Amino acid sequence: AQTVTQSQPEMSVQEAETVTLSCTYDTSENNYYLFWYKQPPSRQMILVIRQEAYKQQNATENRFSVNFQKAAKSFSLKISDSQLGDTAMYFCALAGNNRKLIWGLGTSLAVNP
Amino acid sequence: GAGVSQSPSNKVTEKGKDVELRCDPISGHTALYWYRQSLGQGLEFLIYFQGNSAPDKSGLPSDRFSAERTGGSVSTLTIQRTQQEDSAVYLCASDRTLDTIEQFFGPGTRLTVL
Structure with a gap:
């Protein structure tokens, strides 16, 4: 079975x-996508x-980037220069x-603020 | 272009009544997905469509739930004899194809069963 674990319920x-x-996941498939x-x-x-x-290259979208560690099955999101509109x-x-x-x-x- | 739209935005119903939730995907998107977001269960997959066919109905929680898609466009999720545990936000997403793996979501329908 595939699972996704986020260990931080709240952050500020x-x-x-x-x-x-932080995000860790588990899957037995070789081809998959993370979001x-x-x-x-x-x-x-x-x-x-x-x-x-x-x-292998980590995805980046403007202020958002990921640290994808395939062997460790880890997929963390880094938000740089946090803005009030990032509250969510x-x-x-x-997948x-x-x-x-x-x-x-x-x-x-x-x-x- | 227009995004995914869902109607109604909110629905309050009495236990035992039937409800229909509608999803209009992005024009040209062949894949359509339904998810349920509830406080106790988080987000869970319900069903997906490729065109008008639903190859995977494994997520439907009971036989009270059904869905259809017509003309490769609009989809309707029907819940019969609603129960209080059906209260949740129902999210619809569409994707250009099954292989593009980039789902765009609608604003959801909040269902409250009294």
């Missing part, structure tokens, strides 16, 4: 600082970043051959 960071959200989604209070789930497991729930998710997303329980991030 000061505006302009850097924060790292970080953001869900603000509006409830809209927004894709932040995705990583193909066969790519962040979900780590995994294997069947393409359905398996989700972690989320990390609630608060960015403080």
